[in-house]
Amino acid sequence: MIPELGHFAVILALGVALLQAIVPLLGWKRRDARLLAFGASAAQGQFLCVAAAYACLTYAFVTWDFSIKYVVENDHTQLPLMYRISAVWGAHEGSLLLWVLILSGWSVAVSVFNRRLPPDMSALVLSVLGMVSVGFYLFILLTSNPFLRQMPVAEGHDLNPILQDPGLAIHPPMLYMGYVGFSVAFSFAIAALITGRLDAAWARWTRPWTTTAWMFLTLGITFGSWWAYKELGWGGWWFWDPVENASFMPWLAGTALIHSLAVTEKRGLLKSWTVLLAILAFSLSLLGPFLVRSGVLVSVHAFASDPSRGMFILGFMAVAVGGALTLYAWRAPKLATAGELRLFSREGLLLFNNAFLVVACAAVLIGTLSPLAIDALGFGKISVGPPYFNVVFLVLIAPLFMLVGLAAVVPWKRGEPGETARRLKVPAVAAVVVGAALPFALFGRAPLLALAGAVFGLWTIFAAVQDVWRRVRAKPQWRAGLASVPRAAWGMTLAHVGLGIWALGVSGVVSFGDEKDVRLAQGAETDLGGYTFRFVEAGQAQGPNYTAQQGTVQVEHGGHAVATLHPQKRLYPSQGTVMTQSAIEAGLLRDLYVSLGEGYDDGSWSLRVYYKPLVRLIWLGGVLMFLGGLLAAADKRYRLARAAERKAVEIAAAAKVM
Amino acid sequence: MRFAIPLVVLVCLIGLFWFGLHRDPRLVPSPLIGKAAPAFDLPTLDGQPPRMTTADLKGAPVLVNFFASWCAECQVEHPYLMQLGHSGQVRLLGIDYKDAESDLRPWLQQKGNPYAIILSDLEGKAGIDWGVYGVPETFVLDAQGHILYKQIGAMTPEVWEQQVRPLLKASS
Numbered sequence: 055m056i057p058e059l060g061h062f063a064v065i066l067a068l069g070v071a072l073l074q075a076i077v078p079l080l081g082w083k084r085r086d087a088r089l090l091a092f093g094a095s096a097a098q099g100q101f102l103c104v105a106a107a108y109a110c111l112t113y114a115f116v117t118w119d120f121s122i123k124y125v126v127e128n129d130h131t132q133l134p135l136m137y138r139i140s141a142v143w144g145a146h147e148g149s150l151l152l153w154v155l156i157l158s159g160w161s162v163a164v165s166v167f168n169r170r171l172p173p174d175m176s177a178l179v180l181s182v183l184g185m186v187s188v189g190f191y192l193f194i195l196l197t198s199n200p201f202l203r204q205m206p207v208a209e210g211h212d213l214n215p216i217l218q219d220p221g222l223a224i225h226p227p228m229l230y231m232g233y234v235g236f237s238v239a240f241s242f243a244i245a246a247l248i249t250g251r252l253d254a255a256w257a258r259w260t261r262p263w264t265t266t267a268w269m270f271l272t273l274g275i276t277f278g279s280w281w282a283y284k285e286l287g288w289g290g291w292w293f294w295d296p297v298e299n300a301s302f303m304p305w306l307a308g309t310a311l312i313h314s315l316a317v318t319e320k321r322g323l324l325k326s327w328t329v330l331l332a333i334l335a336f337s338l339s340l341l342g343p344f345l346v347r348s349g350v351l352v353s354v355h356a357f358a359s360d361p362s363r364g365m366f367i368l369g370f371m372a373v374a375v376g377g378a379l380t381l382y383a384w385r386a387p388k389l390a391t392a393g394e395l396r397l398f399s400r401e402g403l404l405l406f407n408n409a410f411l412v413v414a415c416a417a418v419l420i421g422t423l424s425p426l427a428i429d430a431l432g433f434g435k436i437s438v439g440p441p442y443f444n445v446v447f448l449v450l451i452a453p454l455f456m457l458v459g460l461a462a463v464v465p466w467k468r469g470e471p472g473e474t475a476r477r478l479k480v481p482a483v484a485a486v487v488v489g490a491a492l493p494f495a496l497f498g499r500a501p502l503l504a505l506a507g508a509v510f511g512l513w514t515i516f517a518a519v520q521d522v523w524r525r526v527r528a529k530p531q532w533r534a535g536l537a538s539v540p541r542a543a544w545g546m547t548l549a550h551v552g553l554g555i556w557a558l559g560v561s562g563v564v565s566f567g568d569e570k571d572v573r574l575a576q577g578a579e580t581d582l583g584g585y586t587f588r589f590v591e592a593g594q595a596q597g598p599n600y601t602a603q604q605g606t607v608q609v610e611h612g613g614h615a616v617a618t619l620h621p622q623k624r625l626y627p628s629q630g631t632v633m634t635q636s637a638i639e640a641g642l643l644r645d646l647y648v649s650l651g652e653g654y655d656d657g658s659w660s661l662r663v664y665y666k667p668l669v670r671l672i673w674l675g676g677v678l679m680f681l682g683g684l685l686a687a688a689d690k691r692y693r694l695a696r697a698a699e700r701k702a703v704e705i706a707a708a709a710k711v712m
Numbered sequence: 713m714r715f716a717i718p719l720v721v722l723v724c725l726i727g728l729f730w731f732g733l734h735r736d737p738r739l740v741p742s743p744l745i746g747k748a749a750p751a752f753d754l755p756t757l758d759g760q761p762p763r764m765t766t767a768d769l770k771g772a773p774v775l776v777n778f779f780a781s782w783c784a785e786c787q788v789e790h791p792y793l794m795q796l797g798h799s800g801q802v803r804l805l806g807i808d809y810k811d812a813e814s815d816l817r818p819w820l821q822q823k824g825n826p827y828a829i830i831l832s833d834l835e836g837k838a839g840i841d842w843g844v845y846g847v848p849e850t851f852v853l854d855a856q857g858h859i860l861y862k863q864i865g866a867m868t869p870e871v872w873e874q875q876v877r878p879l880l881k882a883s884s
Contacts, residue, residue: 326715333718337722364729364733368729372722372726375722376719376722376723379718379719379722380719383715383719386715387715
């Protein structure tokens with residue numbers, strides 16, 4: 055009964071989404087305020103339907119309803135409650151349901167926060183969101199229904215053990231919040247193309263939504279990287295896998311978008327470019343599920359692939375993105391304004407930033423798709439690996455770091471090279487001096503990459519901080535000075551500091567990281583990165599739904615015990631899968647990482663031992679960027695502007711009544 | 713005009729994806745096709761005879777199926793292999809890849825044994841020589857011991873009917 059209700063709720067949600075797509079559009083055409091206002095109610099009704107469907111599926115997972123095919127495939131009676139709840143999105147069908155739940159959550163948020171906007175704008179945004187929802191509901195109902203019944207069985211196949219980790223519980227919802235959030239920016243862009251209203255106010259409305267989506271995507275990618283590091287046992291934090299690239303491309307486009315929105319809001323320039331970026335970020339966030347779920351590329355993340363699903367998403371992309379770009383080709387030429395743009399000004403430098411980000415995004419796209427393209431051209435099968443991406447990316451990203459520090463200091467409209475140089479003298483000198491000394495101080499040597507990473511990273515951090523420093527010093531008291539810094543400036547500073555810290559982490563772990571494959575008898579030791587790893591013993595351990603072989607490794611440094619690590623090799627009997635669970639001694643300056651390999655008859659074991667200096671900074675940087683986004687999205691001026699706009703709308707309404 | 717460039721790019725990409733959907737990225741042509749099967753010398757599960765080598769494969773076409781009791785996709789193809797093995801259309805030789813006998817026996821007991829004979833490749837050395845990088849993989853050998861075809865992933869009725877049978881017919 056419950057699954058049928060869930061299925062019915064999805065069908066109902068599709069119906070409501072159709073109304074949400076059509077009625078406000080009619081209202082806009084006929085200038086009918088009641089029809090326009092219908093969009094908000096429809097969005098809220100749609101959310102109720104899809105939330106009910108989602109609750110039904112969760113209930114089926116929690117209560118082990120093994121008459122549902124999807125539950126049988128991903129649930130197990132011994133699975134702990136937390137993973138039964140997260141198993142809902144552990145495979146294709148359920149993760150799509152989570153996707154539409156989040157999409158509809160964004161629509162509700164838009165319907166609530168957009169009340170202050172002109173009714174036609176708000177209604178059109180909701181209408182476009184409704185159209186996107188319709189596509190996803192059809193996808194679920196036609197190709198990927200999670201509520202399909204089968205002959206009941208006694209036991210399920212269990213959630214893929216690789217997904218039984220708290221990191222996975224957070225990673226997909228965060229990532230989907232980001233992906234789906236770009237649908238809002240996209241809807242605003244389409245609404246602007248339809249109405250022709252593409253001005254500073256439009257940019258101000260769009261900005262907090264875009265920043266919010268971006269910050270969730272940042273956090274989702276950060277969690278994903280941390281989870282892969284911890285769970286896959288390879289000690290890597292980024293693999294340039296097609297699916298990782300699929301999340302990174304919208305991030306790059308989204309990062310470009312939040313910067314070009316700043317230009318559009320402050321200076322009214324780059325309008326059509328901003329709209330194009332919004333369409334691009336959304337398209338790339340559709341590309342992600344297409345690549346993962348259609349089987350066109352080989353990936354470690356591959357979901358069960360099915361050509362009919364691939365065909366559907368491809369068709370959906372063709373209609374949604376094709377429609378948007380057609381509208382763009384038709385309308386954008388009329389919206390372009392000729393404004394003066396100097397290259398040495400903040401907007402000019404932000405344009406450079408955009409160019410680099412978009413080219414980097416294109417480079418990732420080309421690298422990801424080239425195996426497909428080369429196959430299509432008949433040159434055989436190849437795979438493009440990290441060497442391509444690392445080189446291309448390094449070349450494109452280095453100038454970006456120069457720009458980050460520069461653009462935050464150069465004023466809008468017109469920059470003075472002399473003044474800029476005076477302001478950046480201290481950060482630049484400090485970055486070079488400290489950056490050159492830091493690798494020697496920490497590790498006693500300094501390869502080129504480490505030097506470059508330290509100098510660029512510190513330059514970004516110092517240049518970002520000096521902006522706040524200058525604002526604070528402008529006031530007589532530091533307390534008043536700190537209070538005078540707007541949240542948006544704090545947000546920007548924090549995000550840029552995060553970027554710098556990320557660069558320090560990446561260059562540190564790449565330059566000084568070390569690893570070793572060893573076979574150790576009990577009591578034997580090995581040295582790595584100045585630490586001594588002693589393999590004490592191997593024993594058994596028991597988990598809720600697995601049995602494990604557990605090693606005990608003692609780590610010493612300079613004669614002092616640092617940590618005792620317990621890497622495991624887990625056997626999940628439900629699927630007969632063996633998983634390595636690495637043991638990590640985490641620290642801000644270094645991680646010590648041990649994963650257990652094979653056991654031999656003589657009692658010795660093979661072990662993989664890693665020394666990962668500064669690797670935590672990579673995720674710390676990601677978290678700081680998230681917090682920066684949070685502060686920027688919560689800036690006071692959006693609330694003030696909303697209040698002012700509400701007043702304007704009320705006055706206009708009152709005028710109409712009289 | 714420049715505003716239409718994104719649309720053109722999109723159309724190209726959609727075309728590329730359209731092509732991609734009709735291709736299987738897992739199809740990697742094996743360099744062994746058309747060549748003699750790599751040499752091996754492995755113990756049999758039943759001990760009758762105790763060992764087999766490549767020379768024993770000659771004389772009649774044979775399907776060499778690398779499988780393991782720990783592999784999920786092997787369970788997927790298992791019912792079809794049962795059908796194929798019992799139909800008498802071709803000899804089925806199983807190579808149990810990196811798998812302990814104590815795990816394999818209950819597996820066969822429970823599901824049935826489609827193979828005429830099973831060899832044990834405990835350390836995966838034959839697998840390396842044959843270029844196996846995941847199980848199941850199935851090699852089709854003609855009566856002279858040449859490899860005609862390699863199937864990566866589960867053997868299915870479609871693959872058998874459309875790929876393997878015509879090849880066997882042509883070779884005999």
